[in-house]
Amino acid sequence: MSVPAQAEKVRNLASIAGVRSNQLVGYGLVVGLDGTGDQTSQTPFTIQSIKNMLLQFGVSVPADTNPQLKNVAAVMVSASLPPFSKPGQHIDVTVSSIGNAKSLRGGTLLMTPLRGANGQVYALAQGNMVVGGYGAQGASGSSTQVNTLTVGLIPNGASVERSVPTPFDHGQYITLDLNTPSFTTAARMARAINQAAGPNTAEPMDATSVRVTAPAKAGQRVAFVSFLENLEVNPAAPRARVVVNARTGTVIIGSNVRVLPAAVAHGNLTVTISENPQVSQPSALSGGQTTVTPSSSVSAKQQKAHAFVFKPGTSLDSIVRAINQVGATPDDLIAILEALKKAGALKAQLVVI
Template structure:
């Protein structure tokens, strides 16, 4: 195609390959937990917060110095160019134990120009319940940088106001594991589907015995598991590696209106329809003609604008969709007419409105 459009063709083989349960579902309750904290980054090279516009940075520094035994006069308002107030966030992995390191991300919440070269001071990271689950501290790794001049001009590459600290936090509190409660083990499909759910339940019952698993809904399956924790781990490990053939995805066409990307699913079908595609070209040219007065006359030489407007219609093409054509035939027909991204979207929308497109059309 002449247009810069990416057609991601999702096609399935005649015999779909088997997939593991661990690739289709997740064990219920086994997930990460978000953590967030507020801290200070020090040691910046004059790129910190401007205290006149970020007074909370000065307040935070005064509170920290007071806790460390340093008393500052109340009327002193230091100009801190090497300190920045930041938000720190991380994800506490499932089954994380005290003492284990986790990565943290640091982002400026004031007007700091860059965090490059900064050091994050000890920052508690709290969960949704308000409890502290990790402590973060360390040197930032910033992928971007910025340069500014005295006239206010500034050039930045990537985002210098955010960075990461690999292994920058230490877990202080463990989250109770979902597997310690006993009872049934739940498996949640990544994408709701009744067919895939039934096939997964059948595969588990063939391996663990009739009645070992039953479907709760299109997402969740409950599996009878041993009560002993060590036996439950081995049982879940065996379940994760069971293989089954997942159901085909529903017929769907996804259109990204911002980038022009079009994704057409393999199950998309079109009923009999005819599509005409052509383009109207309008050309407008402006030129100046010089008007020269006759000799010995009182006239003046002037430039007179001349406009030329041409309208041309390129050869329109019409192609016919037979009933139940496949994805390959749809793409081949659209490529033959050289449809641009906007034209392709218009064709798909017209087919949908005409009732000829047997698929969901989602515009994102």
């Protein structure tokens, strides 16, 4: 039985090649902590950073001085620079401790340059952090904690200083990259664009990319991409797949999974071995010795096997219903699916994670 097609907009199926976010990272200092910062005796890089910072403000710390600060923590700052970001706009940043600070709650991040993969500075981060958690510790050493206290967020905490050029407004074409590679979806998308924008406007390049002829002017190209994003395409049906998490016993079965005619019997065999040593005590004045004699008992118990008969084209609902009726566990379901796969009766990809 075929799966009914459901139209999706192009913007939900593909993205424009080259229009992407860029990762930024930087090293900085968080100050103003309430005694929960780095233990500077164990984190020499924190002391070095403090000395370098103070030197920029004209404060010289003697080389043989080791300030024992508890309100400072060395951190790594990370952010994602969205496409088309312009100087002056703000982005969120994440601050993570790299030393042995106990908590960043209540701290303030000092101005930190954020660099891209090419080493250039694209944003400057600074501000008060929001830490989604709390912790408390008593004098006896007992403590409690909710969430992670060494990672914080600064909403709009970085200002963009440099924009990243994109190939969006260059060249004769734009390329639509499918989120899920599929030859069928690529062909259908190109056909829908040609029907709406004219013949030979779009051409599928492979299972991932569709090349589209676009206007040269930036304003016209923006309007054209907006038009493309709202076109509706019937994507290809997803591949039949069964995902099994062997650690947690979680099984996810796609709605289009089918099986060939098969019969599966599944049961459990439990073998129990008990040791009951006996003490042999000789009678008085017999001259014998007390000894321990082994005594073992072995029992085997086999649960009633459950037989499952699947007809041709049996669907997900039928499989789950049959297994639930006999009270099978997730482990039983995993064993049944593996047996069907080995027998060649499972018409789906079995993925074990």
